[in-house]
Amino acid sequence: xxxxxxxxxxxxxxxxxxxxxxxxxxxxxxxxxxxxxxxxxxxxxxxxxxxxxxxxxxxxxxxxxxxxxxxxxxxxxxxxxxxxxxxxxxxxxxxxxxxxxxxxxxxxxxxxxxxxxxxxxxxxxxxxxxxxxxxxxxxxxxxxxxxxxxxxxxxxxxxxxxxxxxxxxxxxxxxxxxxxxxxxxxxxxxxxxxxxxxxxxxxxxxxxxxx
Numbered sequence: 001x002x003x004x005x006x007x008x009x010x011x012x013x014x015x016x017x018x019x020x021x022x023x024x025x026x027x028x029x030x031x032x033x034x035x036x037x038x039x040x041x042x043x044x045x046x047x048x049x050x051x052x053x054x055x056x057x058x059x060x061x062x063x064x065x066x067x068x069x070x071x072x073x074x075x076x077x078x079x080x081x082x083x084x085x086x087x088x089x090x091x092x093x094x095x096x097x098x099x100x101x102x103x104x105x106x107x108x109x110x111x112x113x114x115x116x117x118x119x120x121x122x123x124x125x126x127x128x129x130x131x132x133x134x135x136x137x138x139x140x141x142x143x144x145x146x147x148x149x150x151x152x153x154x155x156x157x158x159x160x161x162x163x164x165x166x167x168x169x170x171x172x173x174x175x176x177x178x179x180x181x182x183x184x185x186x187x188x189x190x191x192x193x194x195x196x197x198x199x200x201x202x203x204x205x206x207x208x209x210x211x
Contacts, residue, residue, distance in 0.1 A: 003090035005079050021126040026051035034097050037067040046103045057086050099125040102135040107142045116147040
């Protein structure tokens with residue numbers, strides 16, 4: 001059902017996925033197959049092990065544009081795509097299955113740097129609504145998460161990072177939206193300067209916290 005672009009059938013498929021996911025994340029295997037598009041040079045040593053069927057697809061000139069379009073194909077907003085070189089099907093926004101990345105990173109390869117916009121790793125999009133659903137601690141044991149603090153986010157206009165909802169919220173006043181985005185950009189530049197200073201002075205350990 002999730003392969004349909006007809007709204008009633010698609011919404012029914014998404015409702016089924018949400019219900020199964022609330023019971024157990026691996027049950028998403030009954031609705032979705034994950035496809036990881038990757039550089040041909042990648043070893044893909046971090047393949048997930050969560051029972052959701054997973055295919056891999058090397059990127060090349062024949063499928064790069066379609067793969068990029070698939071990543072933004074939000075159900076009900078943008079139609080799914082066909083993906084050259086992959087099995088026939090409807091390819092959609094991968095965030096449905098992997099909203100943030102909760103894969104078993106290989107520890108023998110050192111630390112994994114994870115620049116992020118929040119301090120919470122949410123495995124799948126449906127998990128946004130399940131506060132008890134967290135990333136697997138074992139998978140993230142070697143992860144260094146770099147994210148803005150909640151205090152910083154609260155200091156931004158509206159207490160949040162700018163996002164696409166601002167286009168609706170300020171539809172009648174685009175100048176106000178632009179001003180908010182510019183202010184957030186200036187604050188982000190200050191945040192970046194502070195991070196660079198921590199790196200340059202070796203003081204990252206002073207602000208690091210257990211994930």
